[in-house]
Amino acid sequence: MTWFVDKREKAPSIGDTSKLLFCLKLISFQSPLLHFWAKYVLKVVLRWCFSGAFSTPRIIMQWNQLWFVLGIGQPLSLLLKLNPAVTKLNLYDIVHTPGVAADLSHCETRAATKGFVGEDQLKESLVGADIVVIPAGVPRKPGMTRDDLFNTNASIVANLAKAAAEVAPKALLGIISNPVNSTVPIATEIYKKAGVYDPKRIFGVTTLDVVRSNTFLAEAKGLDPQDFNCPVVGGHAGITILPLISQCTPQVDLSPEKLKAMTERIQEAGTEVVKAKAGAGSATLSMAYAAARFTGSLIKAINGEQGVVECAYVASSITESPYFASPILLGKDGLEKNLGVGQMSSFEEELLKAALPELIKTIKKGEEFVAKNY
Ligand code: LMR
Numbered sequence: 001m002t003w004f005v006d007k008r009e010k011a012p013s014i015g016d017t018s019k020l021l022f023c024l025k026l027i028s029f030q031s032p033l034l035h036f037w038a039k040y041v042l043k044v045v046l047r048w049c050f051s052g053a054f055s056t057p058r059i060i061m062q063w064n065q066l067w068f069v070l071g072i073g074q075p076l077s078l079l080l081k082l083n084p085a086v087t088k089l090n091l092y093d094i095v096h097t098p099g100v101a102a103d104l105s106h107c108e109t110r111a112a113t114k115g116f117v118g119e120d121q122l123k124e125s126l127v128g129a130d131i132v133v134i135p136a137g138v139p140r141k142p143g144m145t146r147d148d149l150f151n152t153n154a155s156i157v158a159n160l161a162k163a164a165a166e167v168a169p170k171a172l173l174g175i176i177s178n179p180v181n182s183t184v185p186i187a188t189e190i191y192k193k194a195g196v197y198d199p200k201r202i203f204g205v206t207t208l209d210v211v212r213s214n215t216f217l218a219e220a221k222g223l224d225p226q227d228f229n230c231p232v233v234g235g236h237a238g239i240t241i242l243p244l245i246s247q248c249t250p251q252v253d254l255s256p257e258k259l260k261a262m263t264e265r266i267q268e269a270g271t272e273v274v275k276a277k278a279g280a281g282s283a284t285l286s287m288a289y290a291a292a293r294f295t296g297s298l299i300k301a302i303n304g305e306q307g308v309v310e311c312a313y314v315a316s317s318i319t320e321s322p323y324f325a326s327p328i329l330l331g332k333d334g335l336e337k338n339l340g341v342g343q344m345s346s347f348e349e350e351l352l353k354a355a356l357p358e359l360i361k362t363i364k365k366g367e368e369f370v371a372k373n374y
Helices: 014-028 032-049 073-081 097-105 119-126 146-167 180-194 207-221 256-267 269-277 285-302 346-373
Strands: 061-064 088-093 112-117 131-134 172-175 202-204 232-234 241-243 308-315 323-331 334-338
Touching (some): 073 088, 073 097, 088 097, 097 112, 112 119, 131 146, 131 285, 146 172, 146 346, 172 180, 180 202, 180 346, 207 232, 207 256, 207 269, 207 285, 232 346, 256 269, 256 346, 285 323, 323 346
Parallel strands (some): 061 131, 172 202
Antiparallel strands (some): 202 308, 232 323, 323 334
């Protein structure tokens, strides 16, 4: 997926808002459930889109998605198409992208949308990219761990990263494909082999863990999730997901039992969705929302907005694990400053101790995969 941001003189008007509403009505008229979802997305998107920061040079973004029909790609492309900061959007996949791009292109928003299909068009789809997002690969089925996807997804991510490293080495790279704990090291090793590695530019997208924590904690407290911020550090699989509930704003006091139950729910939230989908995949809508939030933050930072902070899984020296998710300050060139894990509670320190060996093991697995195969 590719998109540009051109110079924009003024913030969108009320007219722009009603156009977006109309567009969402058009896409959702067939299903009341989708209509409900579209209204929710609209509320979020409008809040996000109209928060300013569109007045900088253009941005291009690429994304690749194999599992398209039920996957993350379609809802994510819709969310990005609705972002008024976007003027060009490329979709790459091995099937279906021309149709999806044609469909999306009828939404009356400014992003010019184009579909690229098949190996032959991969490099062309990446030309000029400023942001590349990779949600490609297969999803979990009930009973599987994210690591069980390694054998299929590792080579998919490696091949896409190889093309991105060659064609768009300066683009910011966001990786959603699981197992993120291993696919980020895989992309990194590929970039190193290509001689274009810059640790500030490669991110594992872990925003969904933050989004889930905010949602579950706000629910428990009867508050609006949008007013919540709970940092989540570590990695993006089971016990490596470490919600820092002691650092939430507003502050949350939970009994030890409730704290444990809440932490485990956040760690297993992806599995909760996999089970509920009963064989039809894993989180797509909430993941698309989270990825759109993260890419939106990258854009804001590239556009010069100050103080943009997101948690992401990045090359890191704050623990003994060479990759670690933590709050990071984003800037024009990607990661500007790693803000670390702050003061953890003793409960969280115990979680960290349990997480590190697992994290280090999955990172090595990714690194060894590239060493052996590329
Ligand atoms: C998620 O957290 O929902 C994703 O990583 C998908 C999965 O397999 O859980």
